[in-house]
Amino acid sequence: MGRRILMVDDEPHILDAFRRSLHGRYELDTANSGPEGLAKTRGTARPYAVAVSDMRMPGMSGAEFLAGLREVSPDTVQIILSGQAELTDTIAAVNDGNLFRFLTKPCEPAELSRALDAALEQHRLLMSERELLERTLDGAVKVLTELMAAAHPVAAARTGTVTALTDAAISALHPKDTWELRIAAMLGQVGLMAVPAEVIAQVVGTAVEDVDQDALAMYRGHPQLSRALIGRIPRLERVAAWVASQPVTLAEVRAPTPLATEESGGVAKQIYETVTAFVVAVESGLAPGTAVVELAKNPRYPAAVLDAAVRAYLSEDLRRPRQVKGKELLVGMMMNQDVVTSTGMTLVRSGEVLTESTAIRLRHFAEGVGVVEPINVLA
Incomplete structure (x- = not known):
């Protein structure tokens, strides 16, 4: 051996x-x-x-x-x-x-x-040095993602989606070295923790021309913030560069960019770019199949990765952005914005996961006093 x-x-x-x-x-x-x-x-x-x-x-x-x-x-x-x-x-x-x-x-x-x-x-x-590095980093990253789940559920939900789709692409394509790719998937959205959930809800799924420009600038800055945080960790300089260049709006997804080279990360970088682009496209309102067709026009996104991503997205139990009416709120949904009555009273804060009693209470308010609709949720 x-x-x-x-x-x-x-x-x-x-x-x-x-x-x-x-x-x-x-x-x-x-x-x-x-x-x-x-x-x-x-x-x-x-x-x-x-x-x-x-x-x-x-x-x-x-x-x-x-x-x-x-x-x-x-x-x-x-x-x-x-x-x-x-x-x-x-x-x-x-x-x-x-x-x-x-x-x-x-x-x-x-x-x-x-x-x-x-x-x-x-x-x-x-091999011993690599195993120690990978296990230490993996353990530290898992702690950070658990803290993210507690502090910013919206960022944690997107991290879960990116990680699940990345794992599916790895299983389908079998790239040679995956430790950087897995860490990028788990840490790539850490910069979102500095973006208020209500700002994310305002920007995601809204046409760029209709979004408050200050909110859009704050949202667009999250990859650079992620890069600054990840770049402080030894041996993750390349991961930080991948994260910084990830697309965050549909316009950036569609933009022509240079193909990944072996030096910059090769197949692993392509997988990360493609998965994050797919998530952005879907969050922007495109149906998964339409997102694949749209992304396939750009050589930056390999067809094999897109195929693995859409299959995983349709089969995995993932939280996905939706807009619902107050009477449609259900147990387990995660609020992607504050739920506010028509009189201006806040009922539930963004990021809260609905329990049975909370869901019933909100539906009653929707039918009685009224709530501001539609409501952005992750479900």
Whole structure:
């Protein structure tokens, strides 16, 4: 477990020698070329801890193979076997990549074993550090989302929707690395906590030209506030950038923007952008199917992510924005605005979840004194 090693060399007798000398000590796999090594890496459910490659091979050099390996399996520790004549190329490979060590040919079995043991230990440390980071961050994020639920139910409800749709997209697309994406989904709406619920209710679902501009400016600022908060956490700089660029109005959803690059986050960033855009489109009043058609016009939003999002949205038990009359208020609905009588008395504050007695009381007021309608709810 965790001791899988891939040896790549175009000379079969060298691979045979490796098998004999290393038999029983490691879980060893071999490949006769760089393309074969990459194919084996892509085709395994259990990544290799270490890869050892010959430098000079026909078709694809060791440096080219290891560069491709970094794209497929970035956590695999890399070692090169090099002859003296290949020293210049080897130095370039060291400078261009994450090479752990290089060994010169011929390499004695004892020296190779020492290098492999050191590489395996390096891989163990890398994995332990990542696990600790991810578990610590995950725990901290969950605490923050629980506090959000208590302090700002509207922000918490949207976070729940974004997280559920993101999880659905991850299950459908299986991106390589998801920890940044999951954290972005859980923390991306944290800036909404600084926006009063009544402002959110006024802006969401209303045409931009009909919204009070001060309220709109306050609402539009929540991604930048989220970025400022998330950016203080080490290793989340890229997540903060994703969150800052998320669309918050239908006009921003429709606007053409550059496609995500591998450096900026690749597929993971595309998933986050697409999910948040879908949520904005639906909250703006578009039916889920119409939102998908609208977003599909923009190459920024991949069809596969849109399909996963709409399926999850229609099947998950999520709180969705609705407008109802007072007599339609039901147990479990979350108020997305204050409920006020026609005489100006506030009955229920925004963010409150209706109990049976509260729902009955509000319906009685609606039928008697009267309440200001329609009422924005999350249900």
